[in-house]
Amino acid sequence: ADTSARASLQEEAGGSGFYFTADAAQGDTVTFTMEAHDVDAAEAWGTFTVTGMHGSDGAIQLEPSSLPIWCPVVG
Secondary structure (H helix, E strand, O other), rough: OOOOOOOOOOOOOOOOOOOOOOOOOHOOOOEEEEEEEEOOOOOEEEEEOOOOOEEHHHHHHHHOEEEEEOOOOOO
16 A cells, blocks of 8 residues: 555644644544546546544544545646
């Protein structure tokens, strides 16, 4: 299995600067599934699932945990 997938979440500017990342050492996992790849259009799409994220200000869980990904340029 490829274990190089990572996920991070950062609060927008003007907030408190919260930052969370999936941390395998704390049991978080990230799974990326590529649904399709259109070679002619140079696009790819799929989903990623993250079980949780940890940061200096605590931990979060995402619902829905499976989120869409769309890459308009693959090269």
